[in-house]
Structures are given as structure tokens and as C-alpha cells.
Amino acid sequence: MLPKIYNTYFLAIIATIGGMLFGFDISSMSAIIGTPQYVDYFDNPHGIIQGAIGSALAAGSVVGSLFAGPLSDKIGRRDAIFVGCLFWLVGTAIQVACNGYGMLIGGRIINGICVGITSSQVPVYLAEIAKKEKRGSIIVIQQLAIEWGILFMFFIGYGCSFIAGPASFRTAWGCQFIPAVILMLGIPFLPRSPRWLAKVGRTKQAIDVLARIQANGNIEDPLVVAEWEEITTVLALEREGVKGWRKFFKNGMWRRTIAGMSVQAWQQMSGANVMTYYVVYVFQMAGLTGNINLISSGVQYALFVVFTGIVFFFIDSTGRRPLLIYGAIGMGICQFVVGGVLGSYGTYVPNGVGGNLNVIVSVSGSPSHVVIAFSYLLIIVYALTLAPVAWVYAAEVWSLETRATGMALAAVANWLFNFALGLFVPPAFATISWKTFIIFGILCFAAAVQAYFTYPETAKKSLEEIEIMFSKGGPKPWKTKVGESRLDAEVERVRARKFSVATAVSPEKDLGFSEKEFA
Numbered sequence: 330m331l332p333k334i335y336n337t338y339f340l341a342i343i344a345t346i347g348g349m350l351f352g353f354d355i356s357s358m359s360a361i362i363g364t365p366q367y368v369d370y371f372d373n374p375h376g377i378i379q380g381a382i383g384s385a386l387a388a389g390s391v392v393g394s395l396f397a398g399p400l401s402d403k404i405g406r407r408d409a410i411f412v413g414c415l416f417w418l419v420g421t422a423i424q425v426a427c428n429g430y431g432m433l434i435g436g437r438i439i440n441g442i443c444v445g446i447t448s449s450q451v452p453v454y455l456a457e458i459a460k461k462e463k464r465g466s467i468i469v470i471q472q473l474a475i476e477w478g479i480l481f482m483f484f485i486g487y488g489c490s491f492i493a494g495p496a497s498f499r500t501a502w503g504c505q506f507i508p509a510v511i512l513m514l515g516i517p518f519l520p521r522s523p524r525w526l527a528k529v530g531r532t533k534q535a536i537d538v539l540a541r542i543q544a545n546g547n548i549e550d551p552l553v554v555a556e557w558e559e560i561t562t563v564l565a566l567e568r569e570g571v572k573g574w575r576k577f578f579k580n581g582m583w584r585r586t587i588a589g590m591s592v593q594a595w596q597q598m599s600g601a602n603v604m605t606y607y608v609v610y611v612f613q614m615a616g617l618t619g620n621i622n623l624i625s626s627g628v629q630y631a632l633f634v635v636f637t638g639i640v641f642f643f644i645d646s647t648g649r650r651p652l653l654i655y656g657a658i659g660m661g662i663c664q665f666v667v668g669g670v671l672g673s674y675g676t677y678v679p680n681g682v683g684g685n686l687n688v689i690v691s692v693s694g695s696p697s698h699v700v701i702a703f704s705y706l707l708i709i710v711y712a713l714t715l716a717p718v719a720w721v722y723a724a725e726v727w728s729l730e731t732r733a734t735g736m737a738l739a740a741v742a743n744w745l746f747n748f749a750l751g752l753f754v755p756p757a758f759a760t761i762s763w764k765t766f767i768i769f770g771i772l773c774f775a776a777a778v779q780a781y782f783t784y785p786e787t788a789k790k791s792l793e794e795i796e797i798m799f800s801k802g803g804p805k806p807w808k809t810k811v812g813e814s815r816l817d818a819e820v821e822r823v824r825a826r827k828f829s830v831a832t833a834v835s836p837e838k839d840l841g842f843s844e845k846e847f848a
Contacts, residue, residue, distance in 0.1 A: 335541040343515040345474035347447030352478020360486025363609040366497040375686040384751030385434040389441020390744035397446040398734025406454035413446030449740035452724035457522040465644040472717035480630040551823035563793040567730040590742040595776035596719035597746035600769025601711035615697040636712035648788040648811040653780040656714020661773030663707035668766030690762040785809040
């Protein structure tokens with residue numbers, strides 16, 4: 330058995346390579362769809378065909394998310410991520426060998442199965458190992474990994490664009506093997522989730538892992554004792570409740586189900602991912618072409634990384650609600666500006682800008698600068714708010730018995746809307762053009778309204794006490810604040826009774842294992 334590493338930041342860096350796979354796949358399209366090698370080989374795909382190619386990943390991700398929860402509950406969060414990597418290897422091989430857009434779509438669907446598993450279960454794993462004070466920043470590493478993947482793959486694609494013929498995109502797509510292999514080599518060094526171990530009855534291992542993560546292996550530490558008591562108490566209560574799919578809707582669980590699924594749906598309906606998938610098209614509308622377009626798109630991805638890196642330092646102190654509410658409002662304003670400028674100053678180009686039938690409107694001069702500036706600003710606001718916070722919030726709201734499948738349901742919502750947008754945005758650009766951005770702006774303001782009225786604050790609260798926030802008699806969402814954790818009081822209670830293996834507390838009674846088991 331390989332040795333395990335318990336530093337939570339190291340665990341997050343390894344586990345979130347699963348997010349990097351998603352980022353690689355995004356840029357494997359966005360960096361390549363505008364190159365002549367791609368356009369010539371696939372016969373200038375546009376409209377619904379390009380939409381199908383772009384959305385194939387999301388279609389596979391829906392499938393992967395649907396069985397990710399049961400798989401994760403059966404074999405564990407860590408091993409489910411490993412299984413996802415196997416799909417990635419197969420899908421990437423098919424893409425590299427494709428002889429037409431049919432194989433390309435098939436390969437991307439299989440890659441999507443992997444992304445569906447990893448995008449739903451990596452946040453679950455991180456949420457279950459992280460301390461409550463750092464849980465937000467730990468899960469933000471998932472979003473950072475996605476963005477680094479986007480950035481790396483975009484410039485890999487840009488470099489490969491100078492290779493003649495189909496070898497250009499085949500080489501770029503072949504590079505997708507690299508992060509999957511690194512993740513598969515790193516997974517054996519990760520411990521299993523202590524909460525999953527508790528769920529399946531492996532008490533000794535659960536306490537050992539919890540103590541190693543939270544207190545350098547000290548099973549007598551008051552934090553370990555208090556948190557273990559909280560985990561077992563809540564788990565026992567959950568198991569007395571309803572079973573099957575009803576547990577996602579009974580006894581107030583519907584509030585958490587709606588919150589987890591809707592926050593993921595709004596992340597997509599904000600329209601920011603249009604900028605990541607089809608930024609080349611948007612910048613073509615602003616008059617950028619060739620290498621200038623590709624480099625300008627790369628700058629956007631660099632901004633994405635930088636500003637998500639910034640939110641890492643304040644997400645747990647600021648809280649989730651302000652970032653979700655004000656982020657959605659800021660993004661809505663950016664969408665309205667981009668749509669308004671294109672609608673007011675755009676010139677209709679029926680044969681497509683530069684022959685690209687997905688882009689039928691163009692602006693130049695000062696209006697084009699405004700479009701570019703607010704496209705960048707949209708990504709900055711998104712990187713600071715909805716991009717990372719939606720993954721954090723969706724991973725936090727579930728109970729232990731429902732977390733794996735619940736996060737999978739949230740990911741299904743994300744990928745269903747991702748699929749719809751990937752499929753229909755190219756036809757929308759080709760038909761209603763600038764009005765597409767107005768629609769996204771309206772949806773952003775709708776997201777802010779729901780966040781204000783239905784999303785309670787979860788920052789600096791233990792996963793178990795977040796249940797109170799969503800209970801029938803819980804506080805109104807707009808009255809909740811960062812912190813005010815019940816677990817802190819429980820830790821003080823344990824300290825007050827002078828916890829000791831030899832005297833005050835019997836480990837056989839309170840922890841369910843003997844001192845000899847750890848000898």
C-alpha cells in the first residue's frame with residue numbers, strides 16, 4: 330500500500346487535476362475552431378453541426394454525472410475519480426484518430442462522461458476533507474484547475490495552429506492524455522474521505538483520516554472529537570429518515586435540492602461560458618482576426634486564472650451570498666453593454682465575417698473596443714464570483730447521505746444547460762446575433778434575485794450544521810451571516826470537560842474504537 334499524504338492543499342492540487350481535464354477540453358475546441366486546418370478538414374462546420382461538436386462534451390457529462398453519485402457512494406469519492414480517467418483516455422484516443430465530425434463528437438461525449446464524474450465528485454471529496462474555515466478556498470482550487478487547463482490547452486492549440494494539415498489539431502488533442510495520466514498516478518497517494526468511510530461503517534479508518542487531516546493524527550484533539558460526534562449524530566438521524574429519491578425532497582430537503590441544482594444552472598445561464606467556448610466568434614464580431622484574435626482570446630483566459638486566484642484569498646471571509654448576488658448583477662450589466670453596442674453599431678454581414686457563417690454582425694472603431702473591454706470585464710467578474718462560488722456552494726448544501734448523488738444532480742443541471750448553450754449559441758449568433766447577449770443579461774438579474782431570497786450563507790459553517798440553514802425552522806436566507814458556527818461551541822464544550830483517553834472520556838464509548846487499534 331502506498332503512503333498517503335494528508336496536507337489538504339496537496340490533496341486539492343492532485344484531486345483538482347480532474348477539473349483541469351474539463352479546462353483542457355474547452356480549449357481543445359476554442360483554440361482550434363477558427364483555424365483553417367480545422368475548418369478545411371471538417372468542411373467549415375457551422376450552425377447546428379458546430380453546436381453539436383461544441384456541446385458533445387456536455388452531453389457526455391450529463392451521463393457521467395447521473396451515475397457518478399451511486400458510483401461514488403459504492404466505491405468512494407477517490408476511486409470514482411480514477412474510474413472517470415479511464416473514460417478520458419478512451420475519448421481522447423478517439424478524438425485523435427477521428428476521420429470526421431461523427432468520431433469527433435463521439436470522442437467528446439466519452440470525454441464528457443469523465444468530466445461528469447470528476448466535476449461532481451472532486452468538489453464532494455474536497456468539501457469532505459477540508460476544515461470549515463478553509464473549505465471555500467480549497468474548493469476554489471477546482472475552478473483554478475479548470476482555468477489553468479483552459480489556459481494551457483489554449484496556447485498548446487495556438488502553438489499547434491502553425492502545424493500544417495490535420496496533424497495540427499490531432500497533436501493538440503493528443504496532449505489531453507497528459508493531465509489524465511498525472512491524475513491517475515497521484516490518486517493512490519490520496520486518503521479516502523473520512524465522511525465516506527463513516528457512511529460505509531469503516532469507523533477506525535474514518536477517525537484516523539479525520540485526525541490526520543485536522544490534527545496531525547491526534548485522535549484526542551477536541552476538534553476531532555467534536556467533529557466526529559457531529560458526523561455520527563447527523564448520520565444516524567439521516568438514516569432514520571426517508572429512503573430512495575424521496576430523501577431529496579422530503580423534510581425540507583427540496584430547499585437544498587433546488588439550491589444546489591439552481592446555482593449550477595445559473596452559472597451556465599449567466600452566459601459567461603459563451604466567452605470561453607466561443608470567444609473567438611465574439612472577437613470576430615469586434616473585428617479581430619487571425620493570430621490577433623487567438624492571442625486576445627488567450628489574454629481572456631489569463632485574466633480568468635489571475636482573478637480566480639484572487640478570490641481564493643477572500644471567499645471564506647466574504648461569504649457565498651454577496652459574491653453570488655453582486656456577481657450576477659455585474660455580469661448582467663456587462664452582457665447588456667456588449668449586446669447593446671453590437672445592436673446599435675453593428676453591421677450585418679449575411680455571408681459571415683471572414684466567411685464564418687456563425688458570425689453575421691461586425692463592429693469597428695470605438696464600439697469594437699467597448700465590446701472587447703466588456704467581454705474581458707465579464708470574465709473578470711465571473712472569475713471572482715459565479716465561476717468558483719457555484720462549485721463551492723453546490724458541494725456544501727447536501728447532507729452526508731445525499732452529498733455524492735446530490736452534487737451529481739447539481740452537476741447534471743450544470744451540464745444540461747452547458748449542453749443547451751453549446752448547441753444553440755452558434756445558431757443564435759447566426760440568427761438573433763446581438764440579442765443573445767441581452768437574453769443572458771436578463772438571466773443574470775434573475776439569478777441575483779433567487780440568490781438573495783433562497784440561498785442562506787454557508788461560509789465557515791461545518792457541513793453538518795449547514796443542514797440547519799435549510800431546515801423548515803431555519804433562518805431566512807437574507808438574515809444569515811458568515812461564521813456563527815455551532816462546531817466552535819462544541820469544541821469548547823469538549824475542552825471544558827477536559828477530554829482524556831485515560832480519564833474523562835472513554836474512547837471505546839465515544840469514538841467506537843480502542844486505543845490498542847491504533848498501536
